[in-house]
Amino acid sequence: MRNSGAVLILTFITNLISQAAGVSSPGKPRLTSCRSPDKETFTCWWEPADDGGLPTTYALYYHLENSETVYECPDYRTAGENSCFFDKNDTSLWVNYNITVVATNALGKNISEPEEVDVVYIVQPNTPENVTAAVYDEGQGPFVKVTWEKPRNADTRSGWITLLYQLRIKQEKDKEWENYDAGLQKFYNVFSLHPGKEYMVQVRCKPDHGFWSEWTQTSYVTMPDYIPRERSLWIIITVFSVFLVLILTWMLNINRHSVKLCLLPPVPGPKIKGFDKHLLKSGKSEEVFNSLVIQGFPPTTDYDDLLVEYLEVYDNEEQELVLDGKDLSEECMKSKSPSDCDSGRGSCDSRTLLLEKCVDGREGGGSDQHQYSQHGETSWASTESSESQGPEPSSPESTDGRVKTWPIVFSSPQPQLHHHYQVGSAKPAYHSVPEILSHLSPHATAGNYPQLHRQDIPSHEGRFSKPACPHSQSYNQFNRDGSDTPAHCVPPSHSLEYLEVQRVNPDNMLLLRPLSDPNREAEGSDRTGEDYSKVKEVTSNNILFLQRETSHQFVDDYTQADHCTSQQSPHPRKPAVHQSYSPMPQEGMRVMVNGYVDSTVLMPSY
């Protein structure tokens, strides 16, 4: 009892003294980490604690999980200060090590917390070795090939440890590294590095299940100067595109006409055959029109006081005189501009004979019209109206009247209209001439025959097409002296009976009477056989300019005819067949091979 009391007092005094002296027992050490570089050995490090002012020793003790035997650290030196190195003989895998560190000094000792360590979970290899970075160039452009070797003490050959490698590279000035995983291989090619720059390279490795090693020392590599492929690619692309542009330009140039045509459609010019635009430009109108004149055109008779043009009269249901029917004029004037030179249809200047009708519908009659115009009938104004379209294709193609027209008097007749016709009466007679003729025949003394134009046509060139026979009644038989006789289509011979237009009423009615009509006024003596006059032109105001063919009247009539008169018809709807003779030299007319009159027809535009 006295001893224990003495001990206590002594301890107390010692403590006081030691506290006064500043020394104490050591603090608690701490095991910081254990690492195995090769899965064969491992090392543990601890952190020394406060030594309490006195020299303190540390000891590491361990025991395996399934035994109680405590061992002390076999090697305190190999791994350095405050470490314990376990070599191969002391290392067992897949067992837990229970490790403690004891700090001891003069005043006491202290024991760290025990740590359970399984060696296979603490594998961290050493850094790779012999890192080399070199520039290689195999024709694709220079690149950097980095090679290294495995850490010295890692046994990868037997497969005991499997290492995965990683490298990183950057320029000195860059902030971030570029990491590349190399897998199990011990080299890596780095591409897309900038020429002329110096790069830093580092490598590290990791076991399949473990910790990354430290990075190696930096290796330096400098890229050579070279033109990057990207730039050469751009050069190629530029050259190619320039080439392409050149080709496109050349092609465009080759086709510039069609391009121009596409972008800027040309204003159509006159399409009259034989019509020379250049002459027109030069301003000599006589020459221009001279070329249009067909030579040897049959002379026409002129009636001084009659409208010589032969207007085609049709019947429609309303029994309108279609002479240039009001519909025609109405529609045409409405819809067509006066100067419509492009299709050869006439304006004031074009002086075509073709009357252009605005009514849609018929086309085809053009060829017919040509037929018609060939003979002395050119002076006949034929105005086809769609209304008077006969079911029978009497004029072979005429029925689908387009605008063309010749001033032909007859179009497809309509039988029922025959009876309407009165010849020689003051009543307007609206018929096609054939009808008129046929109608006339009973009246006529000499057995009129609906041959409206049979005449002596001096020296015609060209042939005339013959209308189909079945339509003979309504057809102009274009006979021509010395040419193919229309005998096949001509009904048995009759004496010809001509009708002439007596006058045109204000109501656009054509008054016809046969030439043999005793009422007929005596015409000029020089008009015996020639009853036709050609329509020289039709003006925009529906004025028909007729042409006188008799030579002696040339001089006089030229003056009249040459100017494009703007004689306004009192009735706009009137076909305005004026007696303005404008003789045209016959030699200017040309008859085409197929029998059409070429270019002599002047188409009025309404």
Added chain:
Amino acid sequence: MAEGSRLYFAVTVLMCAFVSINGVGLNDLLERASQLSDKLHSLSTSLTNDLDSHFPPLGRVMMPRPSMCHTSSLQIPNDKDQALKVPEDELLSLARSLLLAWSDPLTLLSSEASSLAHPERNSINSKTKELQDNINSLGAGLEHVVHKMGSSSDNLSSLPFPISTLGQDKTSRLVNFHFLLSCFRRDSHKIDSFLKVLRCRAAKRPEMC
């Protein structure tokens, strides 16, 4: 005619099957097996980390010792020198025994995973399922390896797993789950190591080993 074509077809199929089993070299088989075992261990490590993230400190104290794993009775090499001395077929049978020993426990684990009292339960559950699939694949692969190597397949050690339940209360279930998983993690590492040793022994690509 139909008979002949059918016979021909059957022969072709059989030949294909034969070739598919035996046509692949041992190298490739072992390569594939080691890849699977690597994946197995990675999964178990990830599972352990998930569990550790929210593990009650008390549980660590209660944790059974690893020596209480049901596979601890299996004699395995403890270091490299020992391991490298083991013949190949023995190494293979060790791996296969371990693999086989974990088939039932993983079934238990996956059934318990869905009802774990743990915030990472979903992740744990899915990973456990994946673990099961992996084990089955690896087992089948190792069968092929055995046939390829020509060793008998009767060297397997039986490691029974008598436990049928992880516990009654949440904490003990969690703790036992964790313990069982740690046992598996270690054993999967063993399997992986052995197979990689085998792989490098059979490999014809020294640069990989």
